[in-house]
Amino acid sequence: MDYQFTEPTWQLGMITPIVLGALAYLLLQHGVLAKSKQLMAAGVISFCGAIVFAIGFAPSTMESVMLMCFCSIATAGGISFLVAREPVYAALGFATAVLSTCGIMFMQSALFLAAATMIVYAGATIIIFLFVLMFAQQTQLRTYDVQLTHPVVAAAIGAVLLITITMCVTGAKGIKLASPDASRPYSGAVLPEDLRSSAAIDFLKTQPIESMSVPGTTAGLGRSLYTDYLIAVELAGAVLLVATIGAIALAQRPAENLS
Amino acid sequence: MNDTITQNLLVFGGVLFCAGLVGFLSRRSLILMFLSLEMMLSGVSVNLITFARHHQNYQGQILAIMVLTIAACEAAIALALVVSLYRRKATLDVKAWDDLSETIIPKVSESPVRFGDAAMEFPILTPAGLDPLERPVPSDFEANESGTADKVSTRTHEVSSHA
Numbered sequence: 001m002d003y004q005f006t007e008p009t010w011q012l013g014m015i016t017p018i019v020l021g022a023l024a025y026l027l028l029q030h031g032v033l034a035k036s037k038q039l040m041a042a043g044v045i046s047f048c049g050a051i052v053f054a055i056g057f058a059p060s061t062m063e064s065v066m067l068m069c070f071c072s073i074a075t076a077g078g079i080s081f082l083v084a085r086e087p088v089y090a091a092l093g094f095a096t097a098v099l100s101t102c103g104i105m106f107m108q109s110a111l112f113l114a115a116a117t118m119i120v121y122a123g124a125t126i127i128i129f130l131f132v133l134m135f136a137q138q139t140q141l142r143t144y145d146v147q148l149t150h151p152v153v154a155a156a157i158g159a160v161l162l163i164t165i166t167m168c169v170t171g172a173k174g175i176k177l178a179s180p181d182a183s184r185p186y187s188g189a190v191l192p193e194d195l196r197s198s199a200a201i202d203f204l205k206t207q208p209i210e211s212m213s214v215p216g217t218t219a220g221l222g223r224s225l226y227t228d229y230l231i232a233v234e235l236a237g238a239v240l241l242v243a244t245i246g247a248i249a250l251a252q253r254p255a256e257n258l259s
Numbered sequence: 260m261n262d263t264i265t266q267n268l269l270v271f272g273g274v275l276f277c278a279g280l281v282g283f284l285s286r287r288s289l290i291l292m293f294l295s296l297e298m299m300l301s302g303v304s305v306n307l308i309t310f311a312r313h314h315q316n317y318q319g320q321i322l323a324i325m326v327l328t329i330a331a332c333e334a335a336i337a338l339a340l341v342v343s344l345y346r347r348k349a350t351l352d353v354k355a356w357d358d359l360s361e362t363i364i365p366k367v368s369e370s371p372v373r374f375g376d377a378a379m380e381f382p383i384l385t386p387a388g389l390d391p392l393e394r395p396v397p398s399d400f401e402a403n404e405s406g407t408a409d410k411v412s413t414r415t416h417e418v419s420s421h422a
Contacts, residue, residue: 071271078278087291094294101301110308110320120327125297125334129290132338136345144287144352154284158277165273169266187316224317236328243332250339
């Protein structure tokens, strides 16, 4: 596994989309605040320019157009989540971003995770958040919905972090394919004939990389989950139980005669 | 597998994470701050799934399932906390809980918000009438049509006595 990290370089095509995206966020949120169509149009144009820059200046374009579309829709949903002043619209933008992310997961052959994310996030979490929003909803917008705390500073911090991430990722000059991990024999996409024999590890080590298949079946995921990661599953169940008890204890109405 | 897809998806996960970070830093509503946290977690999930595809095994996907589980726990606890906080102060503003922070930080007075038109600004009425806390109303006070002051009532009483 040889990662050849070269010196991170400042590329114009790397920084320009990020700066344009941050600018689009600032323009859009100020345009929504001032209800100015010119500012919002400028923000949308800046966002489209960011996407065009990102596609054109990427190290090489993405093979799949669908993946690119999902990425763009998810980013647009994220920005609309950031700029929307009505909380319900912000929640809808978040749902858009999460559903597009589910599409990306489908294309990355994580089928079970895409379905689970769709059910848990877009189904349960959004609905519960909307319930709480309507429980606390007033007829008009409140100050804390409209006003933001230092959006310019927040956008600058986000842009710097994103530039750093991009430099780290693209500095690796072509990520090499990893050799098979023999320490978790049940987690590989291709299984040897007899898993209980010690020859399984040798089999995985001698497995040529080209013949490894993509981990796409839910059965394989379940096999890996309940063999290699059984303790983690039990711990996750315990954490869920504790969270349930804690949520019930916290959400109880306090006693009347408590003074 | 082509590794440029891996690179691009890693950058996309970073984009989602940074969008959630910006939302968490700039939003003031408690619920939207927690939604920003969920967006950061979904960016992390994209990263993990990309690495699972890259290494061609299931370990990244299993880690993403763990992230999903912890996100569900966090949402449950956070919503219970938000509901109990809302019961205390009847607001979702995170600034309402500023007095939990250090006291040496000077308080910044809020500027009035203009959202589009001037519909959110209301005229300020000058206070009128008696303040019942400063001048308690006497027990034999009777309000009449012309006014509420004591002198008025005494004057009408005099007039009636002369007649």
